Amino acid sequence: MSKVLIVDDEEGVCELLRDVLEDAGFEAWIASNAREAREILQAKTPDTILLDIRLPDADGIQLIEEFNSMGIQVPVILMTAFGTTETAIQAMKQGAHDYLNKPLNLDELLLAVQKAVKMQELFSEVATLREELDIEENSVDSLIGQSKHMQDVCKIIGKVADSDITVLIQGESGTGKELVARSIHSNGRRHQRPFIKINCGSIPEYLMESELFGHEKGAFTGAIYQKPGKFELAHSGTVFLDEIGELPLHTQVKLLRVLQEKEFERVGGTKCIKVDVRILTATNRNLKQLVDEGKFREDLYYRVNVVNIKVPPLRERKEDIPRLVNYFLNKAARKFNKEISGITHEAITVLCNYHWPGNVRELKNICEQGVVMSRGTAILLEDLPLPGDGKLSLNGAGEQIGINIRGGKTLKEVVADVEKQVILKALNENNWNRQDTARMLGLNRRSLYAKMKEYDLIDG
The missing domain is CATH 1.10.8.60 (Helicase, Ruva Protein; domain 3)
Structure with a gap:
């Protein structure tokens, strides 16, 4: 059943739209202001959004930009009783899918919602096909070969894929560690859910926690909007931490909590966020040596190194x-x-x-x-x-x-x-x-x- 979020401060309009949409076979959620809409979108993902352009705590057009910054790629249909040509142009420039004037023509609105939901379904289908093709191609790149070394790798992948056990993938650069991780994901029970890669070596240290766990508005200079982190976006899927040996010590503490408690807070936030993810890691460094040098937490090392897959260098196969x-x-x-x-x-x-x-x-x-x-x-x-x-x-x-x-x-x-x-x-x-x-x-x-x-x- 397709889901529609209605955001309007007029209770009568919300109830009317919910009745019309539910009669047409949709599931409808209601928010009376921007704050309620944000709370719903943090927990759920609709197939389209019906958004009033004037809310008591936000401007609808600016809210579209905020949704985009939160990574919410959902068609938005704006509604307004104060429609002008300039407003319509501005709405479409900000990425609105459609623009409807009040009083609403319910047949026109229903048609607009059906088109938006259909477009979202097509986008999702294309994204899924692209991901499947990418995973299939990448998996072939890494797993081609009949050598004993590669057969051993494949056997371990087959044994661990359906579980949620944490896997550490080790090997030299260019051996295909990411592709082994993708193979584990694509052969497991989470294969239809997100696979999100985080390259710990490419993210500046001062942005690491924000990238992984997100941040609240105003948490630091430049934090204009609330932003979900990679772990939130990967909920119910897999997080692949590449180059985990580069992770700063203070971030390792928060990662350990995610592994143990399945929860964290955004940077600058106090709300505890629960997350269900499988964690795969990779490194071309000697983590045990980093532990001995005080650069990697020993407790985290044993949490990520539950199953170890060593990807052989090409000279050995x-x-x-x-x-x-x-x-x-x-x-x-x-x-x-x-x-x-x-x-x-x-x-x-x-x-x-x-x-x-x-x-x-x-x-x-x-x-x-x-x-x-x-x-x-x-x-x-x-x-x-x-x-x-x-x-x-x-x-x-x-x-x-x-x-x-x-x-x-x-x-x-x-x-x-x-x-x-x-x-x-x-x-x-x-x-x-x-x-x-x-x-x-x-x-x-x-x-x-x-x-x-x-x-x-x-x-x-």
């Missing part, structure tokens, strides 16, 4: 490389609209012998480059540029930084290639510790993160 190469080449061929029939034996031999410091992500990037650089239907060895002398070497060494000025690259592109190589080499030398890597390269952490994101070196 080289028998999976031919299958992965075939998948990535076909995918890249579709992406760049090219006909690729296969890859030469020489090229696949070199790929299998390479040490792959960037793991599966690096292999994917190399395959895409090969498809772009290829001038025929088969990928040749010379189509596969890598560090060293600019080409893959048969012994898979190539640790030195090299420049490849062939292939028609601009100076900017050549410099970008070298910069990526330098960053990748520094990350490997520092075991992908961003703080140490940034110090080695003379960068701050935010600048390093921006570079890593630009060159697709972010952990996943």
Whole structure:
């Protein structure tokens, strides 16, 4: 049954609209002011909102903007007895789905609600299909392979997927930790509910608690509106905390409470919010070592490390490389609209012998480059540029930084290639510790993160 929230300070109008909507098969909720509407929207999600433009405690048009800032993506139909052309234009600019004048034509209103609900259903269907396609594609990327290592990973996923047990996913950057998390979610009982990823390494420390747990209006400078956090948005679904080793100690305390009590308060708030989420975590760092160094809480470590999945580096599952190469080449061929029939034996031999410091992500990037650089239907060895002398070497060494000025690259592109190589080499030398890597390269952490994101070196 589709649900409609009616927001109007006239009791008679609310009762009339509720009767009309319920007779038409809708479930109707009533709020007499903006405060009541906010309270309802914190606990429930309607399929559309009927909103009076003049409320005793808010302006309807401004309220639409507030709903958007709260992450409420629901069609809003404005109602007013003071309609003007200017008001109508302003309402539509703020994102209103429709605009009705009072006294209301009930047939017109019912038709507008039916259209809004239908549109919301289509949007939800498209979003679900996109998410399913994304999950399916990403899961394939991470779980392709018949090696014993990958089969062991798949077996653990199968055992834990239907439970709500907390899982810690460990592995080097680029091995596919996020994709393992998505696979756990998509194969579990929460698969139709939200999957929300939080990259703890990319959020500034002063914003971390607000991002995770939300904030109240006025909680700090710039907190103009109340904002729900990622945990609220993920209610009944899964929260994936990537790079959990980067989580500040003071935020770790609040996370521990969520794990133990399933509750928290927004920043600047006093109301206890209950939440039902499954928590998955991932890291490329040694959490036990961080505990010993006093950088990670020991009690939190044991709460997140109930089941441990170690995702193997590509160099330990080289028998999976031919299958992965075939998948990535076909995918890249579709992406760049090219006909690729296969890859030469020489090229696949070199790929299998390479040490792959960037793991599966690096292999994917190399395959895409090969498809772009290829001038025929088969990928040749010379189509596969890598560090060293600019080409893959048969012994898979190539640790030195090299420049490849062939292939028609601009100076900017050549410099970008070298910069990526330098960053990748520094990350490997520092075991992908961003703080140490940034110090080695003379960068701050935010600048390093921006570079890593630009060159697709972010952990996943």
